[in-house]
Amino acid sequence: MTDATAPSAAAQRGPYQNGIRRRQEIVESASRVFASYGFTSGSLRRIADEVGVTPAALTRHFGNKEGLLSAVLAKWDRDAQLRNTPGIRGLDYFIGLRDTLAYNQANRGLIELFLTLSAESTNADHPARDFIQGRYRHVVATGIQHLREARDAGETVGLDDEAISTEVRSVFATMDGLQLQWLLNPGIDLIGSFSHALAGYLERWTGRPYVLPPLAAGTD
Amino acid sequence: MTDATAPSAAAQRGPYQNGIRRRQEIVESASRVFASYGFTSGSLRRIADEVGVTPAALTRHFGNKEGLLSAVLAKWDRDAQLRNTPGIRGLDYFIGLRDTLAYNQANRGLIELFLTLSAESTNADHPARDFIQGRYRHVVATGIQHLREARDAGETVGLDDEAISTEVRSVFATMDGLQLQWLLNPGIDLIGSFSHALAGYLERWTGRPYVLPPLAAGTD
DNA sequence: GTCTATAAGAAGATAGAC
DNA sequence: GTCTATCTTCTTATAGAC
Numbered sequence: 001m002t003d004a005t006a007p008s009a010a011a012q013r014g015p016y017q018n019g020i021r022r023r024q025e026i027v028e029s030a031s032r033v034f035a036s037y038g039f040t041s042g043s044l045r046r047i048a049d050e051v052g053v054t055p056a057a058l059t060r061h062f063g064n065k066e067g068l069l070s071a072v073l074a075k076w077d078r079d080a081q082l083r084n085t086p087g088i089r090g091l092d093y094f095i096g097l098r099d100t101l102a103y104n105q106a107n108r109g110l111i112e113l114f115l116t117l118s119a120e121s122t123n124a125d126h127p128a129r130d131f132i133q134g135r136y137r138h139v140v141a142t143g144i145q146h147l148r149e150a151r152d153a154g155e156t157v158g159l160d161d162e163a164i165s166t167e168v169r170s171v172f173a174t175m176d177g178l179q180l181q182w183l184l185n186p187g188i189d190l191i192g193s194f195s196h197a198l199a200g201y202l203e204r205w206t207g208r209p210y211v212l213p214p215l216a217a218g219t220d
Numbered sequence: 221m222t223d224a225t226a227p228s229a230a231a232q233r234g235p236y237q238n239g240i241r242r243r244q245e246i247v248e249s250a251s252r253v254f255a256s257y258g259f260t261s262g263s264l265r266r267i268a269d270e271v272g273v274t275p276a277a278l279t280r281h282f283g284n285k286e287g288l289l290s291a292v293l294a295k296w297d298r299d300a301q302l303r304n305t306p307g308i309r310g311l312d313y314f315i316g317l318r319d320t321l322a323y324n325q326a327n328r329g330l331i332e333l334f335l336t337l338s339a340e341s342t343n344a345d346h347p348a349r350d351f352i353q354g355r356y357r358h359v360v361a362t363g364i365q366h367l368r369e370a371r372d373a374g375e376t377v378g379l380d381d382e383a384i385s386t387e388v389r390s391v392f393a394t395m396d397g398l399q400l401q402w403l404l405n406p407g408i409d410l411i412g413s414f415s416h417a418l419a420g421y422l423e424r425w426t427g428r429p430y431v432l433p434p435l436a437a438g439t440d
Numbered sequence: 441g442t443c444t445a446t447a448a449g450a451a452g453a454t455a456g457a458c
Numbered sequence: 459g460t461c462t463a464t465c466t467t468c469t470t471a472t473a474g475a476c
Contacts (some may be wrong), residue, residue, distance in 0.1 A: 019441065053441095055471085119332075136404055170420075174394045178389065183342055184354065185356070251467070263451065274462080285453090
């Protein structure tokens with residue numbers, strides 16, 4: 001396929017334009033396939049068929065299958081960084097987790113990819129194990145930092161460092177577990193259930209009833 | 221399925237003794253392999269190698285790979301029934317979840333199997349999907365029943381049916397999420413973290429501080 | 441850059457010997 | 459009951475044409 005469709009203005013006639021777009025297509029397709037079938041069972045052929053090329057084109061672009069997985073994880077990390085809003089701190093960080101959940105619900109593949117790779121990473125020699133472990137460490141560390149900040153600002157009652165660590169882990173556990181339930185049964189109210197549970201955590205931390213502001217619409 | 225009846229006293233010299241024992245060995249090995257690699261990626265060859273037979277022997281016993289999975293799930297269900305202690309009701313049921321967690325921690329393969337199959341069952345046509353969905357439905361229904369019983373006995377404050385459903389789902393979500401964290405990082409205090417979170421739920425339900433009795437030793 | 445063709449191997453499953 | 463041998467299909471990866 002020569003693909004000599006010289007596009008008009010925007011597309012420069014530079015030599016690597018199509019290759020870059022093709023790479024993006026492949027990474028997006030690979031994300032879907034790995035999310036659905038896992039890394040081991042998700043085949044290069046299926047990805048290639050989705051994109052409309054042959055498996056040889058994939059190994060050409062990414063060296064081998066693990067190289068493609070690395071590209072998928074790198075993109076995941078990059079996208080997560082972009083969604084990160086640095087202005088939110090302290091207890092507001094946890095309230096903002098509902099927006100994360102809403103985003104995940106609208107992008108089901110993200111949850112599937114995390115869960116599938118986590119399950120596979122149960123094996124010590126899985127290529128994504130370090131990434132998954134590191135990502136969890138980072139998320140928990142961030143949560144701990146924000147809850148400590150809230151405590152130091154006097155917004156909480158009776159939380160020592162150990163309790164903070166446990167509470168943060170429990171919040172993310174509840175979040176992950178509800179996402180798992182939603183994957184298996186999309187009929188459940190994911191946001192509502194988490195909001196309910198989150199209010200419970202906040203009430204315990206602050207020692208007073210907590211009213212959650214409604215979810216901002218259009219979080220897309 | 222033939223499902224030969226259990227041999228009465230000592231090993232009768234009946235003709236099927238070795239076959240039955242061999243079946244058990246295969247199912248146990250398959251549970252381990254499916255837990256580690258998933259159903260799709262866990263191969264008959266690996267299971268056969270573990271047991272010390274050829275893949276042909278496996279298909280001979282169970283028809284095909286799905287038949288072997290069915291046997292694994294059936295055994296899982298049977299074992300779960302045996303651990304079920306029918307005397308525990310109401311709020312005590314939730315306190316008893318810590319014992320379940322302790323058992324799971326001592327039998328890591330159980331958690332791996334559930335998580336791996338859940339992740340795979342994300343695909344609508346996975347052979348274990350109905351089983352996993354049904355199992356979750358059953359667990360949630362049981363929890364709802366016990367929490368309602370506690371409410372009707374006047375042990376809780378201000379819980380309508382919808383809140384009960386949400387609370388029960390959140391408890392199991394926290395449990396599953398902590399188990400996932402423990403699989404990825406066995407260094408965390410699984411029982412302690414869950415006990416802490418569980419106390420929070422119980423305090424919210426009963427409206428008063430809740431002191432959890434220590435975990436019974438030797439839950440094996 | 442993507443293709444066809446192909447290598448080298450592992451998968452599930454079957455047939456028939458013992 | 460379990461074996462060996464074999465079938466078909468699918469896997470990742472490479473070589474070379476265009």
